[in-house]
Amino acid sequence: MITGTGIVKTFKQRGKVLGAREVQALRGVDFAIPKGGAASFIGESGCGKTTLGRIIAGLETYDAGDVVIGDVPMSPLKPKQRQPHFRKIQLIHQDPYSALNPTRTVHQTLHAPLSLRAGQTGRSRAWMEERAAEVLSLVGLDPGSVLSRYPHQLSGGMRQRVVIARALTVDPEMLVADEAVSMIDVSLRLGILALLKDLRERLGVSVLFITHDVATARYIGDDGELYVIYRGQVVERGPVDTIIADPVHPYTQSLLSAIPVLHGLERPGEQPVEPLESLDESQADEGCLFARRCPFRGERCEGERPLLQLTGGVPQEHACFFPERRSVIARPMSEV
């Protein structure tokens, strides 16, 4: 179980030209990802989802709140003491082309973390070889043909599998996949998503999936939780399928309305929501963060910030004073 409570992160920019300014990347985010569970963070670029992922993976500090891994809170620990805990959480980057060292074969890439582990636990060389072959098989690659190759000899999909295999060498409890399929060829994307789902089921690894493509979030498991993040605040949270089928926050509805409709196969939703303007982080922070862009804002929204809660008779948590179901997503022609 990995939980976070009230995580706050502010980036300070010191600049002579533009003047100093502060960007609130995260404004008190809570999350909980059970062992073997799945969660997805979705939102626009700049909403804070990647920062949150990096904090969870121990790659970024935070200003307030706490991350708890297992039942150990991280804040009281010194950086060195945190390391073994954060090692249980492995980050899979968006770009498998830059995540692998081009001068190392797959064998060498996997050997570095394995020899570290072998040293710690007093295991033999033979174990390392065995384990390298094992993790490659786990991610659906043939060790015999892949081990001796360099990254440039592999396709994008295979590279991403090698990156996942490398993460598995340390027996992680959770994989954080940040836009892990957005640079993979379309015909191979589902294969990587299916692999993440498969690893959850077979190894009990939890998966945190960070993406702006909501549809892919469905494919890591229907028991997963979806967190919709906007300007550092979770604005809607609940089971993936509930939120996709019946979103109540206008921001979630805007995200879902923006997904391309496959005309000829699908019919667009009847009540698409379009934000009134584009994202501007320097907008005032009073009231609802989405108010300026929200077509349904009321007077209350300008002065008071709605908090994430379960109200309004809907099954998911949301941070909106006027939650309302709208039919925004495209449906298959065959269904109508």
Next chain:
Amino acid sequence: MTKSAPGVRIDGLTVVYKTPAGELPAVRDVRLTLEPGTITGIVGESGSGKSTLALSLLNAVQPPGRISAGSVEIDGLGDVVGLRNEQLRKARGKHIGYVFQAAQNSLNPLKTVGKQLLDLGRSHGVNDLPGLVREARELLGRMGLDGARVLDSHQHELSGGMRQRVGIMLALVLNAHLVVLDEPTTALDMITQANILKIVREVHAERGLTTLVITHDIGVVAEVADRLAVMYGGRLVEQGPTREVLGAPRHPYTKGLIKAIPRLVGDIDEAQALPGRPPTLATVPAEGCVFRERCPLRMDVCDTVDPEARVDAGAGGPRAVACHAVTVKEHA
């Protein structure tokens, strides 16, 4: 000089790249017509040859690549394959606007957008530079930006979606009526993507353009294109009106590609990845069908004979598919 939407006829186009293993085709024997005033979308995975095909429209394939056969006839310009140096430089920009892949990174980081605009004007011999700036401001304003502010900005002061719009402005400002957009929305989030696609559609209609969109994302094509062409391993395997192709795909690759799109509703297990992986320049089979390794309908003939595109006149425009299995089934 025509200043209405030009038509484009690509015929028998083959582009080869020189490699240690000899000259290998990245685009092979492609035949494609862009009707004046339409938006055509070319969909393909990495290595399918879609970007090479788009560059051929500018006759801008860089060595070690070269156009080895075929022609690209553009109304008002003639066959661009035959154009050389100065003629070619003038045609680019003035007749053909090109919005490059990753337009976010194709701006000069050291110069303001306005300076780059003036450079563009001077290199094309524009005398009325204030007029050019006015036109640019109008275009930017049309796309929902503050033109004056954007022209005074360096690229790092602009967001990804804004840079993409600057790319579109630079492609259109010299009054080009044929526009090629290479991966116009890659690396943009969903809301920004929807916004850019809307702009592409509106500007296309208002200015009377012929537009070609290159993408790996079927969703993008579905949103903007009138006609859809699917490329695989350097070959055009299927083309037709977008709605018809999406609603009733015929080539097994098109079918597989559509099936591989993660969907928002319906049974999760219905979406499935295509087995195997796309070919690279080195692994594209020299003879026979390029898709046969991954094809569920593979027959003996596919190993040796490259299927010809069979054209049908459909209700919404011609449809073509290059597949032995489809041809056999429909004739049986």
